[in-house]
Amino acid sequence: xxxxxxxxxxFSKVKYGLxxxxxxxxxxxxxxxxxxxxxxxxxxxxxxxxSEATEFYxxxxxxxxxxxxxxLIEDLVNDVxxxxxxxxxxxxPVRFVHEGKADEKLAATMIPVDRDAKLYPGVTGGEDLTNDxxxxxxxxxxxxxxxxxxxxTLYDEATDLTFTVVGFTEGQTYxxxxxxxxxxxxxxxxEISPNQVANTVVIFEGNDTLKASIDSILEEGxxxxxxxxxDAVPGxxxxxxxxxxxxxxxxxxxxxxxxxxFYIITIQKLKQFGILKAIGAKNRxxxxxxxxxxxxxxxxSLGISVLFTYSMTFILPEGMPFHFNLGTISMYSGLxxxxxxxxxLLSSRRIVKVDPQQAMGGAE
Amino acid sequence: xTLPLEVKQINKRFKDGETYxxxxxxxxxxxxxGEFVAIVGPSGSGKSTLLSIIGALLSTDEGNVxxxxxxxxxxxxxQRSEVRLNDIGFxxxxxxxxxxxxxxxxxxxxxxxxxxxxxxxKERAKALLTDVGLEKRRKHYPHQLSGGEKQRVAxxxxxxxxxxxxxxxxxxxxxxxxxxxxxxxxxxxxxxxKDKAAIMVTHDESLLTYCDRVFxxxxxxxxxxx
Ligand SMILES: Nc1ncnc2c1ncn2[C@@H]1O[C@H](COP(=O)(O)OP(=O)(O)OP(=O)(O)O)[C@@H](O)[C@H]1O
Ligand SMILES: [Mg+2]
Numbered sequence: 001x002x003x004x005x006x007x008x009x010x011f012s013k014v015k016y017g018l019x020x021x022x023x024x025x026x027x028x029x030x031x032x033x034x035x036x037x038x039x040x041x042x043x044x045x046x047x048x049x050x051s052e053a054t055e056f057y058x059x060x061x062x063x064x065x066x067x068x069x070x071x072l073i074e075d076l077v078n079d080v081x082x083x084x085x086x087x088x089x090x091x092x093p094v095r096f097v098h099e100g101k102a103d104e105k106l107a108a109t110m111i112p113v114d115r116d117a118k119l120y121p122g123v124t125g126g127e128d129l130t131n132d133x134x135x136x137x138x139x140x141x142x143x144x145x146x147x148x149x150x151x152x153t154l155y156d157e158a159t160d161l162t163f164t165v166v167g168f169t170e171g172q173t174y175x176x177x178x179x180x181x182x183x184x185x186x187x188x189x190x191e192i193s194p195n196q197v198a199n200t201v202v203i204f205e206g207n208d209t210l211k212a213s214i215d216s217i218l219e220e221g222x223x224x225x226x227x228x229x230x231d232a233v234p235g236x237x238x239x240x241x242x243x244x245x246x247x248x249x250x251x252x253x254x255x256x257x258x259x260x261x262f263y264i265i266t267i268q269k270l271k272q273f274g275i276l277k278a279i280g281a282k283n284r285x286x287x288x289x290x291x292x293x294x295x296x297x298x299x300x301s302l303g304i305s306v307l308f309t310y311s312m313t314f315i316l317p318e319g320m321p322f323h324f325n326l327g328t329i330s331m332y333s334g335l336x337x338x339x340x341x342x343x344x345l346l347s348s349r350r351i352v353k354v355d356p357q358q359a360m361g362g363a364e
Numbered sequence: 365x366t367l368p369l370e371v372k373q374i375n376k377r378f379k380d381g382e383t384y385x386x387x388x389x390x391x392x393x394x395x396x397x398g399e400f401v402a403i404v405g406p407s408g409s410g411k412s413t414l415l416s417i418i419g420a421l422l423s424t425d426e427g428n429v430x431x432x433x434x435x436x437x438x439x440x441x442x443q444r445s446e447v448r449l450n451d452i453g454f455x456x457x458x459x460x461x462x463x464x465x466x467x468x469x470x471x472x473x474x475x476x477x478x479x480x481x482x483x484x485x486k487e488r489a490k491a492l493l494t495d496v497g498l499e500k501r502r503k504h505y506p507h508q509l510s511g512g513e514k515q516r517v518a519x520x521x522x523x524x525x526x527x528x529x530x531x532x533x534x535x536x537x538x539x540x541x542x543x544x545x546x547x548x549x550x551x552x553x554x555x556x557x558k559d560k561a562a563i564m565v566t567h568d569e570s571l572l573t574y575c576d577r578v579f580x581x582x583x584x585x586x587x588x589x590x
Binding site for chain 1: 412413415416419421422442445446448449450454456457460462463464465469473474477478505521525533
């Protein structure tokens with residue numbers, strides 16, 4: 001079966017090459033768009049997606065948008081120690097001047113943390129954050145694309161403060177900006193935002209008594225889970241929806257295109273199938289070798305388009321939100337594989353219907 | 365001794381709108397091993413229909429066909445293909461080779477379908493292609509062979525699985541006179557050498573000299589020349 005499939009494809013190189021090319025192009029498009037969707041999503045919400053926080057207390061009228069939500073947490077800090085399992089989360093937008101480098105300002109989201117707090121992801125390079133009053137920051141590694149390196153200084157006009165980059169972290173972006181972690185000590189000492197204000201309060205595991213006591217102190221808010229907060233990040237849902245829609249239609253199109261191609265090839269070979277049946281080949285064998293061809297073609301084309309998509313990570317400019325995620329890529333390649341098998345199966349009905357008797361009595 | 369082929373009282377009708385038209389009526393004959401039989405008759409007289417029924421490609425309305433003593437009457441489609449694969453070798457009007465296989469692979473394929481082991485396949489294919497005079501063309505593809513050479517490959521293919529019965533429907537229809545005589549004498553040579561039974565349908569009376577017996581289709585009946 002395998003050899004017959006291969007010999008046929010080797011003989012009709014152009015025909016099968018064309019299908020392989022089309023499958024490759026469509027699959028690459030699907031994979032690249034999915035990489036883009038993933039990259040955009042990461043760029044917008046990875047700080048939340050990676051966070052260990054499970055539930056967020058947000059203002060009732062904020063529509064779950066962290067930037068629209070805010071609480072005075074002075075009473076809460078006094079009455080319920082954070083050791084009970086909650087932490088305040090402040091997302092403070094800043095625009096840095098990269099001293100001695102580019103003229104344009106670098107937008108970022110500053111988050112004050114205690115280096116031992118669960119909200120702090122730690123560093124992947126450089127030095128870790130300290131809890132003292134030094135103006136050190138840990139920045140997401142996407143800032144490297146903007147030319148930021150260790151020991152660079154970033155100046156914030158709004159507060160007239162100059163920070164030193166001491167470490168990098170990764171997977172920490174929010175609203176298409178890199179997250180910058182600064183120690184709580186500095187943040188409050190320098191009064192970067194009004195004292196004891198937080199956008200939201202987060203907990204890390206469901207705890208009804210804690211939730212109730214926080215609710216009774218802060219009031220005017222409600223507990224929502226992480227996915228609700230992620231969905232409410234401006235742009236996220238609409239970006240993902242339009243890209244997923246594109247992927248969906250690409251896949252629908254490929255079902256039709258591939259089914260049509262396989263159908264034409266099958267039709268062209270019906271006479272051959274009739275002869276083969278007459279001399280003793282069974283339907284199972286004929287459908288088997290047809291499917292075998294599709295499997296070989298798909299594995300080959302999809303393999304190349306995965307490699308091609310992977311090479312995109314090197315070709316595309318660094319700032320481009322494109323993420324080659326193995327999980328997403330395997331899911332969509334798997335889907336494309338199923339799509340081509342499905343397309344081929346549609347024409348196998350024609351193979352079954354071929355009457356071997358047509359072989360006898362001569363050529364029409 | 366079981367006969368390679370026994371045809372018993374076959375009737376066949378085709379539906380034509382509201383009515384039925386008789387094509388074959390009470391066809392009855394036997395063929396022994398080593399016999400090369402010809403069937404002649406006017407166009408539309410039912411020769412291909414009869415060959416299809418004998419070849420387990422078409423069912424009868426009444427009567428029965430025994431191949432190697434086994435009835436093909438109540439077999440399902442899969443069992444019929446087994447019979448065609450194992451017990452019958454087909455030669456068609458045109459060679460009907462697969463365009464993407466060279467001569468040796470054409471033979472190899474049918475033996476592979478029959479689960480013959482690789483060594484035996486190779487040996488048989490080589491021997492048969494030598495028998496039909498194509499030992500130098502073993503690796504040639506159909507588009508590299510002449511019409512007569514292609515039909516020789518088809519003849520070799522028909523013998524590949526060592527069937528009891530060879531069925532050839534106008535095997536020379538697409539060939540010139542000299543080529544026709546070559547092919548038919550080749551079929552005869554193999555039938556005699558391998559002690560097979562063979563039926564050939566033909567329009568060419570000059571080819572009947574190669575055959576041991578001649579049947580004629582006449583008014584839906586098959587009558588043997590004496
Ligand atoms: N599937 C079918 N349905 C209806 N009628 C059919 C069918 N197959 C054959 N016939 C009819 O049966 C008759 C015999 O056909 P067949 O092909 O057996 O003739 P033949 O002797 O082989 O002719 P030729 O010498 O031209 O090949 C013809 O009249 C044909 O029209
Ligand atoms: Mg005919």
